[in-house]
Amino acid sequence: MYRLLIVDDEPVIVNGLVELFSEPNHLDLEIYWAYSSLEAVERLTKTKMDIVLSDIRMPLKSGLELQKEIMLQWPRCKVIFLTGYNDFAHVQEAMRNGSVDYVLKTEGDEKLLETVERAIASLKKEVEIDHLIQEAKRHILRALPSLQQEFLWDLLQGDPYSLQTMLKQFSDLQIRLDADASVLLVLGRVDNWKQDISPSDRLRLLYAIQNIAEEYMSVSSSVFSIVYDRSKLVWLIQPQVQGNSSENYIEEAWKRTILFIHGMLELLQSTCKDLLNLPISFVAASEPVAWRGTAEKFEALKSVFSQGFGMSTELLLIENDLYHHDPLNTIVSNGQVRLHLKKLEFLKSYLENGRKIEFFELYLDFMNIITVYPSHADSLKMEIYYSLFSMFLSQLNRHGLQNEMHNKVDINKPDQLEHNSWDEVIAYFSNLAEFLFEHQVNELRVKGNEYITKVEGYIKQNVSGDLSLACIGEAVGLNPSYLSRLYKQVTGQGLSSLITEVRMMKAKAMLQDKKYKIHEISKHVGFVSDHHFYRFFKKAMNMTPQEYRESVN
Template identity: 45%
Template structure:
């Protein structure tokens, strides 16, 4: 829906045009505004966005050309159509140079005016067309690319899997300008800046982080393709692939490890050089931990956890370490299932927050099955999962203000005390019951908030039929954007706001028509119709009777009953 402002110092022309464009069958659908002077038009333009202005070019105090400059200053995308009684070529030239969309003579009739407005609306449609938005996005892609690459990398470290189709995964990597191949095995190096010089600013630290990456790339680029992911103040990850293809299956088999021995030896040797260069030239001590075998894309999060675990161990507190994950693979493997899949908790939190019930429970059941056996508190994984779930639920309950609702249904001390649960199956069932309650309550709250908005709008319409019922005014009333309110209202009621307003006005007009002392044209004005003709047209469309026929019919029916 576009907003049309009609401006003319002759009220009869303004009223006639408003009546013309008020026809419910008119395409495109318009929200109408009108002004009887340039000053009134400026007040309207200051109050709300206007998409199309149909204005007289000759007006006292400020003519159409001057008004157009003011329009362009406020709403540069607004289309201006000049309406005049003078077929003056100079006017046409000046208005065109100023950016006018169209020029229509008043003598050309309604059809030409309607056509000009339709052309203006079509121009707005074209400007908003997807192909233009895509072109603009492409022109800015180079600026956004580093951020997009980092977001993609962080998602991989969190456990996101690449597209199942290698071709689709390859297209994503190509679009993001990431120099890796979707079907080939990977190597991972985790790096850490061990300490910063005291005088360094935040920008200095960022520059040095990239300098470390550049030094490593200088040594490694002959043999490896690299993708750099910065994930902390002093941490980063490099994903690499051997340029000679290395070798390896998707799951990193023993054969793959054997054939990849040379790339791994090269990695170790180059990292020693990079570590030494960072200390010598940048005066920044760095530590590196690398994988001991190639692996598939689906194992990125697993390998990330493994290397993070190495940095968290005692050796990781020293400076300028250079380790392989082989030293702690066995110690880490026992803990891996519980630790890696703890990332599922973040997804559970997102599903709960977004009201995605089916997705939540599908992941929830997989998550809770990480604990083997019936015991609740005998394994570290069970205790970690239990209290992580408790933390997630408590945060959500407080965010939505649902503490009283939950305590009325659950004994929270019992629910959130691990010692109160005899078996893991009981724990799973109790948390599932709580999650169901939270989904029900938040869905009910969302529905209540939506209903409150609809009722408030409907009450205001009923109480202000003769006043300002523009979409802008109604949106301000409920603190929503006009476009969102329009969509929400149609979605919840099945009727557009415009039709709802007309319906309310006609219903009120029916009541007033039964009062014999009030004239029909005054009734139309009283309920908000801009002209008698528009009132008659809308009334007849809804009742199949003109206002006069409705009044006469009711009067005859009443007299017959007497």
């Protein structure tokens, strides 16, 4: 639906045009009107307009002056001027300002409708998908660095969608890494910050570390780095090789790159100490991994920083060195488990956003982790149980459902031992999820009905006033476009049908009372002219208002 604002200082012209465009036709328009340019300006400050049909010559503020204000407020708005033969100089000036068409006052209704239809076609063309894509690409270029980091971070979190779309995203986001090749991970950490350092200075120093590292590493490698947890960094590294290189050449390139990167870390560490006065620790993978394995490798290397010798400062470790200190390979195993447990974040997101199918697909996989890592079974069961219990309890508290929940599922089981088996635990949390998803559906239905009641009440109380979508939306606190969709979704009919129905009911009721004159009834039910009311009533009832009055009396 498009919004059309009609502006003229002569009420007869305004009313006639409102009547013309209110008639049923193929144009999908919501009609607004103003009897002066100042009234139009006030309307334009409150409501976005798509098309303005205006006279050029008006007192206080001309149509040309009004057009300049429209272009400032709503640059995509199309302005159509009603003009006389002696206004062409003004029209030419207006057309130089853009988005302008004109209709001679001597031309008929068909020409007006055709011109408005042309304006609608122009609006549609401007928002065609190709245009939007080009606009989006221009915006992406400006936001490219942050979009690149966000996508690579999602890969490191094991996001399935990011892995599926990696090839296309690398191209779209201009990430200079090969989506089909392996990648080497290096993690860094600033061990200590000065106590008085500001957040902005901290960011600048992290950026400096990235610059120094890239200067050293990019001599023979393609490198991307990401900052995380405020004081840590991860580098994603690949050798620079041609796409048609042989497997032997690529293998040799990897050997050179790994040796170079591992050797360069010591220099990078000392440079950051000397130039930035920052103690830095590094943990590097010994071998590259496929992109699907980066999340697991990332978690394994991350765990080094949070246990044992990883707590010391100015650490410099290569993954192979870890195995001498970790003969049972617990670091790698812990990385795998931590990655699997990250699925809890996706479960929480699905639960909060009502995505029931995705939730249960992931939930069953998540709960079967104990069969994948039997050596961790007891501790995993405990961690999973309390994590899920906390997640569900938070959702129940947020929605105030504790009392209602008692009637369906017992939430007084904060201990895993209160269940007889792990299968019973799986069923327990499944029931909690079912209850919450059911509540979300019911809540949406109730909220929708509440808004519908407000809308219908407002229309009945203001049948003689402004019943535009913008005004109704403001009254009930909803965006006009969303309000229109919501009303049709809940009731099955459009808002315009409701307004017509309410106006007709009110008009019929008043026509049964002889104390009201027909022109009074016309104004009372929101028509800008008696003629428009007559035509509207006759079309709906197949008789004029006077004939209806006579038939009921």
